[in-house]
Amino acid sequence: MRGCKWIVVAVALTVAGSAQAAGDAAAGQQKSAPCQACHSTDGNSQVGMYPNIAGQHAGYIVTQLKALRDGGRKDPVMSPMAANLSDQDIDDLAAYFAGQKIKLGSVPQDVVTLGGQVYRAGNSKTGVPACMACHGPQGLGNDPAGWPALGGQHPEYITKQLGLYASGERSTDINRIMRDIAGRLSKAEIDAVSKYVSGLH
Structure with a gap:
């Protein structure tokens, strides 16, 4: 059972589905500079403790960034990084990294x-x-x-x-x-x- x-x-x-990101990938690339220290320019992290986010579903990235920003998920590195992101920033970043290819x-x-x-x-x-x-x-x-x-x-x-x-x-x-x-x-x-x-x- x-x-x-x-x-x-x-x-x-x-059936319920999930929120879909409606971001601008080009804008997301411009906003991704702070992300590069941990996730690299294309979302393929060079350090095992930081996740690869290249090719990750945009909806999932949006959900997790909002949780980190709003306190539903806590992480000593990512919570401060997400704190000042607007919904549009999150959608744009999600669209950009979702469009990258994971290694x-x-x-x-x-x-x-x-x-x-x-x-x-x-x-x-x-x-x-x-x-x-x-x-x-x-x-x-x-x-x-x-x-x-x-x-x-x-x-x-x-x-x-x-x-x-x-x-x-x-x-x-x-x-x-x-x-x-x-x-x-x-x-x-x-x-x-x-x-x-x-x-x-």
């Missing part, structure tokens, strides 16, 4: 089996659903539902975010989906799946 719960939630969120990583051989198991099948014994049910077989995410693309993301960043969800420090997930899932993952599963998604495409 646990699997049914996730399917029902997934269908409901897909894919690779999957270490030692996590292929466990990482692939968690991502593609989950863990029925602990009630963990397959990550691909929401994020797609290739890690492309689900834009209408507001679920982010994960393929090519830094393992360090994924590991940190899963930890924040598990502890409840991050709570921007609808209906506690990610908090419930992350709380059921073992440390080994988090490590493996975080590395596994970096090579998904």
Whole structure:
């Protein structure tokens, strides 16, 4: 029955949809200078603790920037950066970075089996659903539902975010989906799946 719960939630969120950015990519590029120190000029971060945002769904970027600006999500680096952004600034930045191409990583051989198991099948014994049910077989995410693309993301960043969800420090997930899932993952599963998604495409 646990699997049914996730399917029902997934269908409901897909039908509900998410806010779509209506930004100007050219304007976003002009406004992106402060972002470049952490995310580089094209959104492909050179540091594992900072996420790759190139090619991320515009709607998801908008949602997260507004949460960081308005206090729904807290981050010591990003909250101050987002504090003075207008809705138009956010839409423009989202349009620009969504239009960039992410640079894919690779999957270490030692996590292929466990990482692939968690991502593609989950863990029925602990009630963990397959990550691909929401994020797609290739890690492309689900834009209408507001679920982010994960393929090519830094393992360090994924590991940190899963930890924040598990502890409840991050709570921007609808209906506690990610908090419930992350709380059921073992440390080994988090490590493996975080590395596994970096090579998904």
